[in-house]
Amino acid sequence: MTIILTAILILLSLAVVFGVILGFAAVRFKVEGDPIVDQIDGLLPQTQCGQCGYPGCRPYAEAISNGDAINKCPPGGQSTIEALADLLDREVVPLDAEHGEEKPKMVAYIREDECIGCTKCIQACPVDAILGAAKQMHTVIVSECTGCDLCVEPCPVDCIDMIPVPVTPSNWKWPAPVSDPNLIWTDRGRGHLLQEGSE
Amino acid sequence: MTRIYSFHGGIHPPENKRQSLGAPIRQAPLPARLILPLQQHIGKAATPLVEVGDQVLKGQKIAEPTGHVSAAIHAPSSGIISYIGLQPVPHASGLESPCIVIETDGQEQWCELHPIENYRDLDKKELLKHIRDAGITGLGGAGFPTDIKLNLSKDHIVNTLIINAAECEPYITADDALMRERPNDILTGVEIIAHLLQPSKILIGIEDNKPNAIKALRDAIRERNLPIELVVVPTRYPSGGEKQLIQLLTSIEVPSGSIPADVGIVCQNVGTAAAIYRAVIHGEPLISRIVTLTGFALGHRQNYEALIGTPFSVLLEAADVDRSKMFRLVMGGPMMGISIEDDRIPLIKTTNCIIAATQEEMPPAPPAQPCIRCGMCEQVCPATLLPQQLYWFAKGREFEKARHHNLFDCIECGACAYVCPSNIPLVQHYRFAKSEIRNEEAEQLKAAQARERFEARQARLVREELEKEQRRKERAEAAAREQARKKAEADSVSSDTPDPEAELKKLKSAASIARTKLKKASEALKNAEEKGLDGTEKLKETVAQLEEKAAAAENAWQQATGAEQ
Numbered sequence: 001m002t003i004i005l006t007a008i009l010i011l012l013s014l015a016v017v018f019g020v021i022l023g024f025a026a027v028r029f030k031v032e033g034d035p036i037v038d039q040i041d042g043l044l045p046q047t048q049c050g051q052c053g054y055p056g057c058r059p060y061a062e063a064i065s066n067g068d069a070i071n072k073c074p075p076g077g078q079s080t081i082e083a084l085a086d087l088l089d090r091e092v093v094p095l096d097a098e099h100g101e102e103k104p105k106m107v108a109y110i111r112e113d114e115c116i117g118c119t120k121c122i123q124a125c126p127v128d129a130i131l132g133a134a135k136q137m138h139t140v141i142v143s144e145c146t147g148c149d150l151c152v153e154p155c156p157v158d159c160i161d162m163i164p165v166p167v168t169p170s171n172w173k174w175p176a177p178v179s180d181p182n183l184i185w186t187d188r189g190r191g192h193l194l195q196e197g198s199e
Numbered sequence: 200m201t202r203i204y205s206f207h208g209g210i211h212p213p214e215n216k217r218q219s220l221g222a223p224i225r226q227a228p229l230p231a232r233l234i235l236p237l238q239q240h241i242g243k244a245a246t247p248l249v250e251v252g253d254q255v256l257k258g259q260k261i262a263e264p265t266g267h268v269s270a271a272i273h274a275p276s277s278g279i280i281s282y283i284g285l286q287p288v289p290h291a292s293g294l295e296s297p298c299i300v301i302e303t304d305g306q307e308q309w310c311e312l313h314p315i316e317n318y319r320d321l322d323k324k325e326l327l328k329h330i331r332d333a334g335i336t337g338l339g340g341a342g343f344p345t346d347i348k349l350n351l352s353k354d355h356i357v358n359t360l361i362i363n364a365a366e367c368e369p370y371i372t373a374d375d376a377l378m379r380e381r382p383n384d385i386l387t388g389v390e391i392i393a394h395l396l397q398p399s400k401i402l403i404g405i406e407d408n409k410p411n412a413i414k415a416l417r418d419a420i421r422e423r424n425l426p427i428e429l430v431v432v433p434t435r436y437p438s439g440g441e442k443q444l445i446q447l448l449t450s451i452e453v454p455s456g457s458i459p460a461d462v463g464i465v466c467q468n469v470g471t472a473a474a475i476y477r478a479v480i481h482g483e484p485l486i487s488r489i490v491t492l493t494g495f496a497l498g499h500r501q502n503y504e505a506l507i508g509t510p511f512s513v514l515l516e517a518a519d520v521d522r523s524k525m526f527r528l529v530m531g532g533p534m535m536g537i538s539i540e541d542d543r544i545p546l547i548k549t550t551n552c553i554i555a556a557t558q559e560e561m562p563p564a565p566p567a568q569p570c571i572r573c574g575m576c577e578q579v580c581p582a583t584l585l586p587q588q589l590y591w592f593a594k595g596r597e598f599e600k601a602r603h604h605n606l607f608d609c610i611e612c613g614a615c616a617y618v619c620p621s622n623i624p625l626v627q628h629y630r631f632a633k634s635e636i637r638n639e640e641a642e643q644l645k646a647a648q649a650r651e652r653f654e655a656r657q658a659r660l661v662r663e664e665l666e667k668e669q670r671r672k673e674r675a676e677a678a679a680r681e682q683a684r685k686k687a688e689a690d691s692v693s694s695d696t697p698d699p700e701a702e703l704k705k706l707k708s709a710a711s712i713a714r715t716k717l718k719k720a721s722e723a724l725k726n727a728e729e730k731g732l733d734g735t736e737k738l739k740e741t742v743a744q745l746e747e748k749a750a751a752a753e754n755a756w757q758q759a760t761g762a763e764q
Contacts, residue, residue, distance in 0.1 A: 173638055
């Protein structure tokens with residue numbers, strides 16, 4: 001009987017000691033903020049477009065960390081989904097078409113002679129990339145524009161176009177080398193034959 | 200005698216240099232139009248100083264450097280600026296880029312030049328500014344602005360100056376021709392560089408396949424008794440790579456991600472040295488260069504001294520091109536050069552060779568076959584990388600892994616692709632992976648910037664909201680205070696003794712009202728009496744009352760006015 005009591009007492013005292021240590025550590029080494037949200041936010045493209053249904057990239061990052069789907073970001077596209085899947089150890093899923101489709105990088109362009117200077121687009125821009133004042137012509141700071149589309153809708157005279165970012169020698173990318181799929185003579189027309197065979 | 204070391208790998212491709220060395224350097228014709236891209240160097244594009252319609256003189260500065268890493272551009276000949284805008288430029292993309300176009304007038308009229316007779320007396324800063332103003336960039340291939348390489352900060356101590364005369368790539372003989380014909384230009388340029396850097400050792404590294412150039416340089420060095428050592432290295436591609444030549448001459452391996460200056464070495468090309476000589480001693484900016492025109496589709500395969508901005512087509516015509524035989528046009532050497540589709544593009548500061556090749560000379564690349572993991576690429580890689588691994592990573596788009604395998608140390612020399620038995624275009628895969636990584640980095644940078652701006656905006660909106668709230672509160676408080684003050688005032692008025700003036704007015708109006716009432720009443724009474732109506736008694740009473748009241752009011756007013764007066 002005493003053995004059992006001693007055992008219980010020892011275990012209890014151990015539990016108390018470790019509990020105190022853990023409690024102290026929890027206070028002493030408290031992590032500010034949520035590091036996983038920061039990591040997710042770092043992978044998102046920061047267009048702040050809201051196509052995911054959240055008001056900005058960080059809210060979506062928070063939602064993802066709370067279990068929301070990772071395929072709601074059209075500007076990030078498949079590569080962002082893959083990076084998120086890699087980080088969170090989730091399944092790679094195709095982009096959810098409900099939130100939009102992956103488009104080439106765009107930049108907003110204001111047809112300046114049509115602009116009436118209403119400042120509505122300035123208020124809509126999440127990254128302050130539109131310059132102008134009331135009754136003055138507005139213009140887009142191209143290097144800051146994320147191509148989020150949010151300024152197009154509020155414009156009362158529809159003078160904002162989204163145009164693809166022009167390719168110049170400085171942002172041009174080397175294409176991936178393509179290998180000839182019909183390398184061997186017997187490859188030629190083979191796909192065609194296989195299709196016929198399967199029908 | 201300096202000991203010669205070795206670098207890993209390397210290959211021995213057919214040299215094909217003899218074809219363009221049969222004749223001396225020839226002056227290329229003056230073209231009708233000179234096309235000068237604003238970006239001919241590493242760094243930021245230059246900013247134009249001229250406008251369309253301006254008359255420019257030969258050697259006049261037409262674009263100035265933008266920021267630190269950039270280079271000026273000068274008019275290679277006199278004429279009129281006819282266009283500033285997009286033109287096809289020598290770039291792998293084949294895209295257009297901003298250029299200044301000069302319609303030459305054939306006068307070749309120089310602007311005023313500022314030669315420096317005795318550069319040793321001049322302040323180093325002045326001399327560096329002079330070199331920067333001459334728009335000199337590395338003429339070896341990369342086109343890095345030269346003044347930056349010569350203007351190292353105090354923490355870089357240069358103990359070895361290496362002059363790169365290796366010219367290891369097949370076909371190219373521009374440096375060879377320059378050394379044969381103008382060794383003294385080069386040596387004076389080297390002296391100027393040495394004056395600026397004060398190295399303890401000056402080495403010229405040259406491959407042993409240029410006996411004439413070696414002799415010319417050696418004679419010139421002996422004649423002038425200069426402390427320059429000419430080091431002849433065995434011919435092996437790519438011994439002319441900056442890091443490879445440094446390793447050959449000093450056994451020092453430049454660490455990954457560092458520049459030679461970090462290990463106390465500065466490397467300059469012979470062509471650059473000659474350009475510095477011209478800029479300092481003659482005051483001439485960099486407006487021409489020596490370019491090798493070769494390939495079996497050309498009649499005259501030799502070196503030309505051509506103005507920067509001369510279209511390729513003019514040079515090809517001058518070299519008597521047979522377009523029916525020309526199968527491929529290459530800018531640069533056969534190993535590292537790029538194929539050109541459009542021959543309207545101009546010669547730029549970094550164009551050292553143009554090859555108009557026939558089909559037999561450069562047949563189309565055979566189709567790539569699967570990698571058999573033979574490991575030959577690893578054996579020849581001068582940067583001691585694992586080309587095969589890099590190939591798998593690039594093909595599988597595993598860019599992060601490729602980066603960890605030091606993809607960015609690849610100098611794109613093409614040795615791996617040259618030996619590959621499966622004809623895999625390895626360098627193309629690396630270029631693709633590099634540009635994907637660079638692009639991703641740029642996008643991440645932009646995303647970080649966007650996040651910062653977004654957060655700043657959110658903070659500003661919150662602050663504005665708070666300020667608005669604050670102002671609203673303040674306004675409400677002010678209004679409440681005002682009301683309280685008014686109320687208190689009203690209270691104090693009622694409790695105070697009546698205002699005599701107002702009282703007087705009241706009395707006056709009361710008296711007049713009473714008078715009017717009395718008047719009406721007495722009229723009514725009169726009417727009633729005349730008509731003999733009933734109730735006159737009552738009226739009489741009222742009139743009497745009113746009379747009394749009016750008299751009282753009159754009395755009060757009279758008294759008040761009396762008291763007042």
